[in-house]
Amino acid sequence: xxxxxxxxxxxxxxxxxxxxxxxxxxxxxxxxxxxxxxxxxxxxxxxxxxxxxxxxxxxxxxxxxxxxxxxxxxxxxxxxxxxxxxxxxxxxxxxxxxxxxxxxxxxxxxxxxxxxxxxxxxxxxxxxxxxxxxxxxxxxxxxxxxxxxxxxxxxxxxxxxxxxxxxxxxxxxxxxxxxxxxxxxxxxxxxxxxxxxxxxxxxxxxxxxxxxxxxxxxxxxxxxxxxxxxxxxxxxxxxxxxxxxxxxxxxxxxx
Amino acid sequence: xxxxxxxxxxxxxxxxxxxxxxxxxxxxxxxxxxxxxxxxxxxxxxxxxxxxxxxxxxxxxxxxxxxxxxxxxxxxxxxxxxxxxxxxxxxxxxxxxxxxxxxxxxxxxxxxxxxxxxxxxxxxxxxxxxxxxxxxxxxxxxxxxxxxxxxxxxxxxxxxxxxxxxxxxxxxxxxxxxxxxxxxxxxxxxxxxxxxxxxxxxxxxxxxxxxxxxxxxxxxxxxxxxxxxxxxxxxxxxxxxxxxxxxxxxxxxxxxxxxxxxxxxxxxxxxxxxxxxxxxxxxxxxxxxxxxxxxxxxxxxxxxxxxxxxxxxxxxxxxxxxxxxxxxxxxxxxxxxxxxxxxxxxxxxxxxxxxxxxxxxxxxxxxxxxxxxxxxxxxxxxxxxxxxxxxxxxxxxxxxxxxxxxxxxxxxxxxxxxxxxxxxxxxxxxx
Numbered sequence: 229x230x231x232x233x234x235x236x237x238x239x240x241x242x243x244x245x246x247x248x249x250x251x252x253x254x255x256x257x258x259x260x261x262x263x264x265x266x267x268x269x270x271x272x273x274x275x276x277x278x279x280x281x282x283x284x285x286x287x288x289x290x291x292x293x294x295x296x297x298x299x300x301x302x303x304x305x306x307x308x309x310x311x312x313x314x315x316x317x318x319x320x321x322x323x324x325x326x327x328x329x330x331x332x333x334x335x336x337x338x339x340x341x342x343x344x345x346x347x348x349x350x351x352x353x354x355x356x357x358x359x360x361x362x363x364x365x366x367x368x369x370x371x372x373x374x375x376x377x378x379x380x381x382x383x384x385x386x387x388x389x390x391x392x393x394x395x396x397x398x399x400x401x402x403x404x405x406x407x408x409x410x411x412x413x414x415x416x417x418x419x420x421x422x423x424x425x426x427x428x429x430x431x432x433x434x435x436x437x438x439x440x441x442x443x444x445x446x447x448x449x450x451x452x453x454x455x456x457x458x459x460x461x462x463x464x465x466x467x468x469x470x471x472x473x474x475x476x477x478x479x480x481x482x483x
Numbered sequence: 484x485x486x487x488x489x490x491x492x493x494x495x496x497x498x499x500x501x502x503x504x505x506x507x508x509x510x511x512x513x514x515x516x517x518x519x520x521x522x523x524x525x526x527x528x529x530x531x532x533x534x535x536x537x538x539x540x541x542x543x544x545x546x547x548x549x550x551x552x553x554x555x556x557x558x559x560x561x562x563x564x565x566x567x568x569x570x571x572x573x574x575x576x577x578x579x580x581x582x583x584x585x586x587x588x589x590x591x592x593x594x595x596x597x598x599x600x601x602x603x604x605x606x607x608x609x610x611x612x613x614x615x616x617x618x619x620x621x622x623x624x625x626x627x628x629x630x631x632x633x634x635x636x637x638x639x640x641x642x643x644x645x646x647x648x649x650x651x652x653x654x655x656x657x658x659x660x661x662x663x664x665x666x667x668x669x670x671x672x673x674x675x676x677x678x679x680x681x682x683x684x685x686x687x688x689x690x691x692x693x694x695x696x697x698x699x700x701x702x703x704x705x706x707x708x709x710x711x712x713x714x715x716x717x718x719x720x721x722x723x724x725x726x727x728x729x730x731x732x733x734x735x736x737x738x739x740x741x742x743x744x745x746x747x748x749x750x751x752x753x754x755x756x757x758x759x760x761x762x763x764x765x766x767x768x769x770x771x772x773x774x775x776x777x778x779x780x781x782x783x784x785x786x787x788x789x790x791x792x793x794x795x796x797x798x799x800x801x802x803x804x805x806x807x808x809x810x811x812x813x814x815x816x817x818x819x820x821x822x823x824x825x826x827x828x829x830x831x832x833x834x835x836x837x838x839x840x841x842x843x844x845x846x847x848x849x850x851x852x853x854x855x856x857x858x859x860x861x862x863x864x865x866x867x868x869x870x871x872x873x874x875x876x877x878x879x880x881x882x883x884x885x886x887x888x889x890x891x892x893x894x895x896x897x898x899x900x901x902x903x904x905x906x907x908x909x910x911x912x913x914x
Contacts, residue, residue, distance in 0.1 A: 278698065300697040310698060318691040321684075329688045332681050333700030339709050341682040348681070391699055 230289070231256040231395050231425040232277070232308075237286035237296075239269075239276055239449075246272050248449035249286070254442075256394070259426040260454075261440035263433075265469070269449040270429040271313060274399050277427075278310040279303040290395060305333065309393035313400045313429075315380045317387060319373035323364050326372050326383055328355040330390030354390070361420050362386040378409045382416065389420050396421055398428040402435050414438045445469065507671070511664040515657055524656045525728075526772055531660075531667035532724045533764035537752065538674050539717035540745045545754030546678060547710050548690030549603070550611045553618030554718060554745045556598070557591040559737030560621070561719025563632065564590030565726040569640040580642055580653050584666050584723030591719020595712045603707035606693050610707075618739050625734040637733030640726070653727065663724050670717055675757055677713065686710045744771075747789055753799025762800050780845045784838075813907055815900040822893040829886035836879025839864060843871065 232254040239247040246269045254260055262270050275281045277288055279300035288296040295303050318326050328345065331354045337343070345351070359365045362382045367375060372383060385401060401417055402410045414435050417428075430436050436443065436457075443460040445453040447469045453460050460466055511531070515524050536558050543549040565587035572578040578586065598621075602613045625632040632638070642653045651658055677683045685706050688696050693703045726732055735741065744767060752763025774781040796803055810816050839859050843866040846857045855867040864871040 299702070301700050301702050304698055304700045312695075316692060316695045316698075318688045318695065320691050321687060325684060325687075329684055329696075330699045332685065337681040339682050339685075339701075339705060341677055341680040341709075341713070343681065344676070344679050345681060345684055346679065351681075387695070387699065 229256045229291075230254070231258070231291060232427070233287075233289040234273075234277070234451075235287040235289070237273075237276060237288060238284045239272060239281065240284045246449050247276065247283070250446070250449065250451050252444060252451050252454060254395075254425060254427065256425055257423065258442055259421075259440050260428070260442045260444055261436040262427060262429045262444045262446055263431070263436060264446035268446045270446050271399055272449075273446065274310060274397050274427075274429060277303075278308065278397060304391065304393065307393045308395040308397065309388050309391050310397035311384045311388040311399055311401060313403055315377075315384050317372045317380060317383050320371060322369045322371055323375070323383060324355055324359060324368045327358045327386050327390055328352065330387040331355055331358070331392075334391045358386050358390055362416065378405055378413070381405065381413065385417060385420065389424075393424075395425045396427070398426070400429050400431065402430070402432055410435060504672070508668060511668055514664075515660050521656060522772075524660050526768055528656065528660045528663045528724075528728050529768045529772070530765050531663040532721050532728065533748070533767045534667055534761050535670045535717055535724070536721035536745055537749045537760035537764045537767070538671060538757075539714045539721065540749050541754055541757075541760040542674065542677070542686075542710060542714040542717070544746070544749055545756075545759070546683065546690060547686045547707060549606065549707065549711070550746075551614040551742070552611055552739065552746065553614040553621070553742050554714075555737050555739070555741035556618055556621045557595055557715040557718035558722040558725070558745075559732075559741065560594045561587035561591035561715075561722030562726045562732045562736050563638065563722075564593075564719075565723035566638045566640050566732045567631075569642065569644070569726060570638070573641055573644045579648070580644060580727065581648075581651075581662065583642075583727050584662075584720050587723020587726060588716045588720035591722060592712055592716035595715020595718075599708055599711040599715065603711045604704055606689070606703070606707065615739075618737070618742055621737050622734065622739065625737055632734055633732070635734070637731055639731040642727050642730055659728055663728065666720060666724055670720055671761070674717060678757060682706065682709060747785070751789065751792055751799055753801030753803075755798050756801040756805060759799050759801035766800075778838075778842065778845075779849060780841050783841060809904070810900055813900075813904050815903060818900055819893070819896045822889065822896045825889035826886065826893055829882055829889045831882070833879055833882025833886050835860065836875050836877070836882055839875035840872070840879065843875070 230253055232252070234250050234252040237247055237250040238245065250269075250273060262273065264270050272281070276283050276296070279295065279298055279302070283296050286296065287294060290303065290306055290308050293306050295306060295308070298306075318329065321329065328351055331351050332338075332348075335348070335351050335354070337348065337351065356365070359368060362385060364375075364379060364382060364386070367379060372380065375383065381401065381404075385398070388396060388398070398417065402413050405413060410432060411434075418439060426439070428435075428439060430439070440457065442455065443453070443457050444451050445460060445463075445466050452469065453463050453466050455463070514527050518524065518527060536554070539557075540551065540554045543551050543554070565583050568576075568578050568586040569580070569583050572580065572583070598617050602610065602617060605613065626634070642659070653659055653662065685696065685701055688699075689701075689703050689706050696703050696706070722736070725736070748763035748767040748770075749760045750763070751766055752761065753759025770781065770785055774784065778784070792799065807816060810819065839862075842857060842859050843864060846853075846866050847855075850857070855865050857864055857866060864875070
């Protein structure tokens with residue numbers, strides 16, 4: 229079953245074409261890392277899929293739903309959730325409140341104002357459970373703005389998975405983290421996204437090989453390769469465009 | 484886990500909450516017995532009304548991050564509809580006066596429903612601009628449609644209509660006060676309850692980060708719109724109560740000055756805590772009724788206070804209170820109260836000098852015909868003599884000079900207490 233499909237997706241900003249006919253087919257349960265040089269359009273791709281930008285042409289399918297041109301909240305309700313490269317949380321709410329906000333829609337509370345949050349046992353339990361999963365249970369009542377950077381990144385992931393979406397998009401989840409943090413964090417992501425369709429944009433090859441069972445290589449707004457890590461590593465086109473660098477080899481070896 | 488808190492939090496929650504609500508009810512009950520003069524009771528009624536209005540405003544500003552410059556549109560239009568309902572009741576329509584504020588509420592809600600759809604489509608600066616436009620629009624209309632708005636004279640009515648119910652005629656101000664108090668209590672409780680509902684919390688999330696809210700399944704426009712309608716309802720109730728209280732509604736109730744006052748006093752009271760606007764409302768009535776009696780320059784003083792608040796304590800009075808409560812809970816208030824006394828006395832001295840000069844300028848500009856002499860704080864000043872000016876300037880400079888010294892000492896003491904508290908928290912956590 230195909231969870232997410234891009235058909236000849238294009239996006240222009242003014243005259244510049246950033247995404248130039250991207251095609252991708254991700255099966256349900258697959259874990260895909262999207263890699264590519266800076267400015268290749270990886271983040272733009274995520275912004276198109278999640279509804280932040282509208283594509284100039286082409287189609288995006290989430291399962292049986294065509295989602296290109298839909299609003300972010302509509303896409304989210306259909307079961308796709310994303311995280312952001314620059315931490316995007318609710319700074320003046322506590323960790324617990326951040327997570328509780330993120331589970332409310334899924335649990336059907338919508339815009340209700342005739343019930344007290346304190347009485348919503350399912351929402352409270354879900355938020356508590358999430359908090360343990362992302363190991364922030366000790367910071368329950370701390371305002372999100374007062375967390376450390378790594379904790380904020382964890383909260384970002386928590387908010388992303390809270391709604392129970394089947395397709396998860398993570399935009400550089402480990403950006404800006406130290407080596408040891410990255411390692412722990414990769415494990416955490418693997419744990420909390422168990423059984424879901426996962427797409428991550430990532431620069432760190434260690435994370436890529438640790439998280440993904442397939443790699444999509446994006447260069448100049450096109451997906452030039454989409455295969456298992458070994459096959460991608462062996463692909464001459466990819467080697468030429470991206471993987472050949474020493475840094476990448478080194479990171480891959482360390483993973 | 485209060486490590487990173489900058490303010491005090493009540494624990495255990497429920498005991499404190501019951502105590503506060505009981506106390507609030509008690510204050511509403513007893514206040515007119517303490518301030519039993521006619522002026523006192525009228526002011527208390529106005530405070531109740533202002534509390535509802537400012538809290539409903541803060542639903543937008545503090546909880547939703549929506550800076551509205553036109554909240555008086557909803558209190559004002561609510562007041563007009565309530566007035567027309569009151570006049571209908573006078574002509575025999577079966578509307579009890581007790582429910583007139585509710586008519587105002589429904590009116591405010593209706594107009595928020597109507598105008599809010601456009602207003603809440605955007606957030607941030609655009610939202611602020613649209614509210615400003617709406618306010619001007621409604622004010623301009625109020626001068627055009629005199630059948631509804633009553634033109635320059637406004638619309639007046641008589642609240643003593645219909646059969647007395649249990650001897651309640653709403654003739655005496657005290658009865659109007661208790662009607663206001665009942666509405667105030669219920670409205671404040673309901674607005675507090677709103678902050679603890681799913682929509683209330685998502686509204687906070689929209690304030691913090693509207694973009695992210697879109698990615699957890701919520702349409703931020705809907706969140707803003709629904710909250711705006713609810714705020715409009717409570718604003719309308721405030722307007723309806725004002726109708727019953729004053730028995731006249733003029734176009735200025737939808738004017739931008741009124742909207743500005745809601746903004747200013749909600750901010751002064753503090754938008755970050757639920758009870759902030761309640762303090763703001765009390766100050767608003769004190770300023771409008773009392774301060775304006777004392778001096779012609781009251782708006783100038785108000786502007787100065789607002790300016791200093793924005794610069795030095797952007798969380799308003801409520802955040803100052805909560806910060807010091809935190810201090811008290813760690814037993815450190817003793818260490819700093821001397822500094823507070825110093826700050827207070829020197830500030831008073833500086834202000835006295837400044838105020839003397841301001842009063843002299845106003846006197847020269849407005850009352851020159853009455854001679855150069857004026858009374859200020861028990862002292863006779865001569866606005867044309869160098870002595871008075873020199874003396875005032877001397878008092879002002881001395882006051883503010885000492886204030887600066889006191890402020891430095893205070894900052895030093897404050898930092899000490901904060902270091903102590905941090906250490907204390909670490910110690911307690913280590914136990």
